[in-house]
Amino acid sequence: MKRLVLLGGGHAHLFVLEAFAREQPEAVVSLITPDALTPYSGMMPGVIAGHYDYRQACIDLAPLAARAGCALRLDAAVSLDAAQRQIRLASGEVIDYDLLSIDTGSTPRIPDLPGADTCGHPVKPIGQLLDSWHTARAARSAAVVGAGAAGVEIIMALHHRQPRMRCTLVDRAPCLLDGLPVRLQRRVIAELVRQRIEVVTDARVSGIDGDALRLEDGRSIPSQFTVWATGAAPPAWLRGSGLALDERGFIATGPTLQSLSHPEVFAAGDVATMIDAPRPKSGVFAVRAGPPLAANLLRAARRDTLQPWTPQTRALLLLACGRRHAIASRGGWSLQGDWVWRWKDRIDRAFMRRFDL
Ligand SMILES: Cc1cc2nc3c(=O)[nH]c(=O)nc-3n(C[C@H](O)[C@H](O)[C@H](O)COP(=O)(O)OP(=O)(O)OC[C@H]3O[C@@H](n4cnc5c(N)ncnc54)[C@H](O)[C@@H]3O)c2cc1C
Known part of the structure; x- marks a missing residue:
């Protein structure tokens, strides 16, 4: 059996875990991420503002991983050797993989x-x-x-x-x-x-x-x-990995979400840039990449032909304004009101319910 490692419990991997619960991949799967609770960024300003508590705005990866038949390892990658197909973890352990999917997000630029x-x-x-x-x-x-x-x-x-x-x-x-x-x-x-x-x-x-x-x-x-x-910067550990990177240091991927240099490596979310269809580093695009990433990982595990994906060009932006008031913007139009906040709240809570087992 192939060893498929999901690195990072980011937004795209939530959909991968959901898909693997429906269809088991032909692989032994593990998820490596430092914390079982992964924060949902859309609600974090609401946590600071006092509308939600922190736990309400976090997704627990443990039950999602268990349902997907995936071993959860609480650790973090500190380096990656793409030529040897090995990940070194903060604990000192070295993990070998046949297929790797990276969704570790970006790091803040200080x-x-x-x-x-x-x-x-x-x-x-x-x-x-x-x-x-x-x-x-x-x-x-x-x-x-x-x-x-x-x-x-x-x-x-x-x-x-x-x-x-x-x-x-x-x-x-x-x-x-x-x-x-x-x-x-x-x-x-x-x-x-x-x-x-x-x-x-x-x-x-x-x-x-x-x-x-x-x-x-x-x-x-x-x-x-x-x-x-x-702003968002790439994780430092990518630099010595041997993976093809874009000019800022994010993983360069093609339309199948595979690394341009190492086809056994997939990447989505903030950590990756689709070279032919770059999009802003935002949760919306990380979420959108989840289902096509899951489908291609399932195909890769059974050696099927992968399918290309093109992310949408525009996305709805919902900006919370501290109080229970928000501004919505998409393309050229924008709206605001207390009702926009309630709309955003409904979308965010529905997202959380989807992954709350
Ligand atoms: C305050 C704030 C508000 C935001 N609001 C919005 C919004 O309203 N809408 C929107 O679209 N975007 C928003 N964003 C942007 C959004 O947070 C990111 O674009 C989004 O989280 C990216 O998702 P991701 O899946 O790439 O990674 P993340 O959500 O960052 O997840 C990365 C995961 O990988 C894990 N990880 C990190 N390093 C390692 C490692 N070395 N090894 C293993 N695992 C690792 C992390 O613990 C985490 O579980 C906001 C950002 C911030 C900071």
Whole structure:
């Protein structure tokens, strides 16, 4: 029997476990991931805002793995040798595979500044960010660096939780939500103004301590709780793996979700880039990749021909605004309201129910 290793309990692998429960692959399957509870990012700003507790926003991989007949190993890859088909784990163990599927997500990009790692908190792992926030609840000021969708949601969630805390959103780009539709940007700016959240754009952070962020132009921004939401970087352990990577260091895959250099390796979610159809690093696209990944792993295990897949070009973006209010955007249109939050809440809860055994 082939040895099929699922590395990482990310969004795409949830669908793989679901599919394997319906149809057992012709392989011995194991899932390697550091924690049995995997956070669902769509609900995390709601956890910070106090609408959900952490456990409500996590999926327990143990029953999903058991139902799929898959051995769960709580550990993390620290290196991969694609030529030898071996994964080295944090525990020191070395795992051999015949087929490998990687869905380990991205790692946060932390600025290379003195104090960046001790005085600031990366947005991932989300569990750690929440722990840091719980110990910093007395903070009188907070800043989020990085005004992408996650940064915008987090600053509004922090403000909702501590309305008297001075909140600032900082980005080096001249506008918020760079690259996203202008109508969405306008709605978000109006919402930030309404909530009296300060926005500082065109700003490069040059230093940080426990009380403030310093900018290159000499300004200082009060922040006793700083979150780095500065974008997704590839995991460092991919660098020496021998796998073909894109120009940023993510695994380069083709339309069958196979590595361009090693066809026995599949990858999906933030960790991978489909070279002919690149998409933003977001949970929506990781979720969409799940069913085609599962189908191709089943085919690969029985040596069938694999099927190509093209991800959709546009996705619905639902941005939570701290309070029970949200903004929806797809292509050129956008909407907002309390009802949009309830709609998002229904979608998120339905997703969680699907994987709650
Ligand atoms: C605060 C926040 C809010 C967000 N909100 C949204 C949103 O509303 N909508 C949206 O589409 N996207 C959102 N995103 C982006 C979204 O979180 C990611 O794009 C998505 O989680 C990627 O899914 P994934 O399957 O690639 O990996 P992940 O969900 O990151 O899962 C990776 C898994 O791999 C495991 N793992 C990590 N390293 C290793 C290792 N070395 N060995 C083994 N296992 C490992 C992890 O423990 C985890 O279980 C948000 C992100 C953040 C930070």
